[in-house]
Amino acid sequence: MKGLWGKLLRVNLTDHTYAVEDVAEDVARATLGGKALAAHYAIREIKRNTDPLSPENILYLFTGVLTGTPAPTGNRFVAATKSPLTGSFTDSYGGGFWGPELRFAGYDGIILEGKSKAPVRMHITDDKVEFLDAAELWGMDTWETTERIKELQGKTPRPIKVLSIGQAGERMALLAAIIADARAAARGGVGAVMGSKNLKAISVLGSKRPQLAMQKEFMTLVKEQNMRLNKNPVTSDALRYRGTPNILLGVNAAGGLPTRNFQTGQFEEAEKIDGEAMRKELWNDGRNWHPCWNCTIKCTHFHVLDAPGYEGKIDDGPEYETTALLGSNCGISDIKAISLADYIIDGYGMDTISLGNTIAFLMECYEKGLIGKDMTNGLDLRFGNKEAWMAAIHAAGKGEGELGRLASNGVRRAAEEIGQGSADFAAHTKGQEMPAYDPRSGQGTALSYARGIRGADHLKPWVFNKEWLTSGERTDPFSTEDKPALIKRDDADSAILDCICVCRFVANELNLENDFLMLVNAATGFGYDLQEFLDIGERAINLARAFYSREGFGRREDVLPKRFNTEPLKDGLAKGNVAKIEEMIGRYYELCGWDDNGVPTKEKLRSLGLDFVIDILYGEGGPVETARAA
Ligand code: SF4
Structure with missing residues (x-):
């Protein structure tokens, strides 16, 4: 297989064993790694009602097809699991260098099962996977942990890359993150899940490079895309000199x-x-x-x-x-x-x-x-x-x-x-705290938070940008009419970036049809047409939503706390506005192909090739049938 390695490292932390397993080519083609691949495994492997902090929960550290390639910002990895914060599927992303290094070691991802009896760390050097005592690291923060592991591993041909948890993850605090290269896969309590497995850190050193189907074409695209990124005012000036606080x-x-x-x-x-x-x-x-x-x-x-x-x-x-x-x-x-x-x-x-x-x-x-x-x-x-x-x-x-x-x-x-x-004023949805955009400032932001599968979320999609910031395509922040379609479309588009694992900020210049579709085809040789490529985003979302539905969540949870529905904003251009979720949520479900409770319908799942999810959701004794019978 080109693009992805088609190799996952499945680790049993209970007995410190591992196996390398293949990703079937049809699964790779339907997911491209990252979010969709993690959700594909999670809904099959994490049983309904699993305690997120028990050994039965599984943590997926996956990369995407562009991670570790020369593609602009091809550096993401995802930490996906059943969230202890929300009780549903969560996918949290980190940049930096760890994801590429895992790909250099020859893996698309790691599946972490079970629980070690004592604190342990892993060190991966290509085919060699070691389980090492982490007693002396337990209690250290992530900075100390990283430095100490580098000392312990000694001189290496290139610097090793370390992913770790701090004291919060060790004691399974629900806000615990996973940190790598000063970047955090922070949302949803993924660090608590890693801590629940007594896994302190994973260091990696690889000597390979992802194999591309059409190397020359790929590099031509990369060169042209980087030139455009270097001219775009957001990516070459605002972000470059004033960072995200710009x-x-x-x-x-x-x-x-x-x-x-x-x-x-x-x-x-x-x-x-x-x-x-x-x-x-x-x-x-x-x-x-x-x-x-x-x-x-x-x-x-x-x-x-x-x-x-x-x-x-x-x-x-x-x-x-x-x-x-x-x-x-x-x-x-x-x-x-x-x-x-x-x-x-x-x-x-x-x-x-x-x-x-x-x-x-x-x-x-x-x-x-x-x-x-x-x-x-x-x-x-x-x-x-x-x-x-x-x-x-x-x-x-x-x-x-x-x-x-x-x-x-x-x-x-x-x-x-x-x-x-x-x-009434606890700013969260589904247990996950709100990002830094008041949802009363725009109906799109409000809908995006309310129906977010992993809880309040600005990245899935970042609609505030279109409501108030961008000089490109804009939307009226006060209108509820166009928001269901906008959120549905932008969420699916964003999900593709989470599958191929590139940074969101490239989307200020690069787009799916003219840039990422071509990069992915050059990487994989799969020859996707646009629709097949776009379906990957929808597939990822429907897999995650099916996980959410299976855990018994639905419309009742797709809401905002009272403050945001009843207390008008006091200042700014959006002064006087409140969130109007009820005007939008039904239409949003309809456009997504979900029923009145926000559950993906059989028809929708079938159209995305997710027949196995129909069995999980609607099979005999399945959660949807059980709920209807009650
Ligand atoms: S734009 Fe920022 S967050 Fe994105 S890959 Fe570059 S440095 Fe990392």
């Missing part, structure tokens, strides 16, 4: 910047934390680049920390989401402090989006008198109190006290415990 003032103008736990959508100190401030104050005029593998966009910048105790340490970032949710959403405007927090949270191995949200939620609860100092580890946890905010971050990372427990397990659990109406 959009912060635009989001603020719309009224969509989460501020003090989404109580308002504009932050009075927004200019202090936007991309221009970072360029000048943190990133050496925007030239401290630290891009992921094979990326000319270079949105990631490093900042050399100077805080006491952290002098000389390097933070990669902070990114927009981190800046908004730990910054404006907590009432913090000190970008050096936000960068330090970013470094510390990466070390503990946590999701900055979810943690920023959860601390902000607790701040609102504290200010409203719903919790007292007995639940804040004695801290005066008010918005803007930088010392308390940093102490809360450490408490969450270490799981210290009541605050640590509450902050590290997300807003849904915290709201359930605190009660007193706090669930």
